[in-house]
Amino acid sequence: MRIVFVGPPGAGKGTQSARLVSRLDVPHLSTGDLLRAAVNEQSPLGKMADEYMSAGRLVPDHLILKLIGERVLRDDCADGYLLDGFPRTLVQAQAFDDVLAEVGESIDAVIELVVRHEVLVKRLAKRGRSDDTPEVVSKRLRGYEEQTRVVTGYYQDRGIVFRIDGEGTPDEVTARIERAVAEASGGRLRRPN
Numbered sequence: 001m002r003i004v005f006v007g008p009p010g011a012g013k014g015t016q017s018a019r020l021v022s023r024l025d026v027p028h029l030s031t032g033d034l035l036r037a038a039v040n041e042q043s044p045l046g047k048m049a050d051e052y053m054s055a056g057r058l059v060p061d062h063l064i065l066k067l068i069g070e071r072v073l074r075d076d077c078a079d080g081y082l083l084d085g086f087p088r089t090l091v092q093a094q095a096f097d098d099v100l101a102e103v104g105e106s107i108d109a110v111i112e113l114v115v116r117h118e119v120l121v122k123r124l125a126k127r128g129r130s131d132d133t134p135e136v137v138s139k140r141l142r143g144y145e146e147q148t149r150v151v152t153g154y155y156q157d158r159g160i161v162f163r164i165d166g167e168g169t170p171d172e173v174t175a176r177i178e179r180a181v182a183e184a185s186g187g188r189l190r191r192p193n
């Protein structure tokens, strides 16, 4: 299955996406991770991306599309993948659809983890990271909300967006996600080992 996973900082996206990729046995494709690897390798793309990333800006769409377009064509993506941090703009969503359409594929599900703003602010404050001050947290959450609206709005009409309640215990949230994925896959989800 090809899944887009979205969730604000503090929603438990790291934990839940790790569980989901191990359950589905598909690669976890985080554009942030791929970009950081490219920066470390000092590849031409990494050098270009570095400027934007260190300024906290989005890397231009054409660079991201090249990066992810090449990655999803690798053999390990044949049975699907989980996209994390991509698409982040309308241009990315549309262009990626075109890439998939060329090989007769499409996104199967968009999983959105939903946690109330005040709960996120509290959770992030507890982490106590230096970039977790109330102002910075609010700014990141606002940025996230704008980005997510674009992405979920784009896929909404296809009926593949699953808004998952991200509050409760991690196991409760996992169970909700697995139900949504089972529904999206039309029951093709493998039983746990």
Ligand code: AMP
Pocket: 031, 032, 033, 035, 052, 053, 056, 057, 058, 059, 060, 064, 084, 085, 086, 087, 088, 089, 092
């Ligand atoms: P992340 O780890 O997802 O927070 O991404 C870290 C940084 O990588 C972001 O601040 C952006 O500069 C860049 N980035 C990651 N994914 C994308 C994307 N889909 N489009 C543009 N820039 C991205």
